[in-house]
Amino acid sequence: VDYDVDRGWYDAKVTPYGPIALDPSAMVLHYGQEIFEGLKAYRQPDGSVAAFRPEANGLRLQRSGERLAMPPLPVDDFISSLRALLDADNEWVPASGGEESLYLRPFMFASQAGLGVNAPSTQYRYCVIASPAGAYFDGGIKPVSVWLSTEYVRAAPGGTGFAKCGGNYAASFLAQQQATAKGCDQVVWLDAVERRFIEEMGGMNLFFVFGSGADARLVTPELTGSLLPGITRESLLTLALDAGFAVEERKISTEELRKGVTSGDITEVFACGTAAVITPVGHVKSETDEYSIGDGTPGEVTLALRDTLTGIQRGKFADTHGWMTELYRR
Ligand code: PMP
Numbered sequence: 001v002d003y004d005v006d007r008g009w010y011d012a013k014v015t016p017y018g019p020i021a022l023d024p025s026a027m028v029l030h031y032g033q034e035i036f037e038g039l040k041a042y043r044q045p046d047g048s049v050a051a052f053r054p055e056a057n058g059l060r061l062q063r064s065g066e067r068l069a070m071p072p073l074p075v076d077d078f079i080s081s082l083r084a085l086l087d088a089d090n091e092w093v094p095a096s097g098g099e100e101s102l103y104l105r106p107f108m109f110a111s112q113a114g115l116g117v118n119a120p121s122t123q124y125r126y127c128v129i130a131s132p133a134g135a136y137f138d139g140g141i142k143p144v145s146v147w148l149s150t151e152y153v154r155a156a157p158g159g160t161g162f163a164k165c166g167g168n169y170a171a172s173f174l175a176q177q178q179a180t181a182k183g184c185d186q187v188v189w190l191d192a193v194e195r196r197f198i199e200e201m202g203g204m205n206l207f208f209v210f211g212s213g214a215d216a217r218l219v220t221p222e223l224t225g226s227l228l229p230g231i232t233r234e235s236l237l238t239l240a241l242d243a244g245f246a247v248e249e250r251k252i253s254t255e256e257l258r259k260g261v262t263s264g265d266i267t268e269v270f271a272c273g274t275a276a277v278i279t280p281v282g283h284v285k286s287e288t289d290e291y292s293i294g295d296g297t298p299g300e301v302t303l304a305l306r307d308t309l310t311g312i313q314r315g316k317f318a319d320t321h322g323w324m325t326e327l328y329r330r
Helices: 027-031 054-067 075-088 166-170 173-181 231-242 254-263 300-313
Strands: 002-004 008-010 034-036 039-043 049-052 101-110 123-133 144-149 186-190 198-201 205-210 217-220 246-249 266-273 277-285 290-292 324-328
Touching (some): 054 231, 054 324, 075 324, 217 231, 254 266, 266 300
Parallel strands (some): 144 186
Antiparallel strands (some): 002 008, 002 123, 049 324, 277 290
């Protein structure tokens, strides 16, 4: 669907996947005015297709757009776009019961031709593409190693860290390459000001489990404006409370993590996001330090929360929070 400042949104259609024509001066190509979302649709046991909290993705797209001076797409239209895509073709949604799902990627970009930087584009295009998704990490759920990036900054106060815009990821590739070169799976970002508070992973939010059993407490970095407000993060805060765990959103520093792991207070660390759902973190490395968390297997709180969340998404457990939205029924 296209947008023009004088017409609003117009000309919604579903077309076969393929290249799209862009003016070489389209503002997205020069100034990166682009935002996106990522969510998953799951085949339910009765054959219908449902997405996990698509309304939350629609709202986050609006907040991202506001920061990048882009027009809001109504959430109803966002949901309709997902339904239209699945109505046209849902054969690619994997069967119920497995690890697979259909990844949906809505995105919006500045399509006006213009080389001036004084005002945002007056024209935009919003699209959705889809792709079947298997397990995110090779080898299934096993702890990943992370690189604490002290050299690079992902997002600063007043910047675009809370927005899901392409530029944030463009600025992240170099740090991810560095993490890989250091033998780590993923990069962990620190705050831009003090350079010691843990913000998030490259594409996932982080949780720290203090204590164990019924006394486990979960801590996740507070939303400072420079990390992405993950929908999985927010859902897990709710599910953790449901399970009787205490939860806290606050700052947590690299020193606190190091001390907590060494003293045994921090028993598990995991990352969460749409793509991987929940992934344990088993090893931490930085320019000056290196240590392991746990014994190389996923922790019990990590596994319990993962079970609950994936069970709801796949229609195995009751959807008590009304998180599943049907997108397709034969
Ligand atoms: N942080 C970043 C930087 C991300 O790209 C993602 C994935 N969207 C997340 C966190 C997790 O967000 P969500 O749970 O909404 O997928």
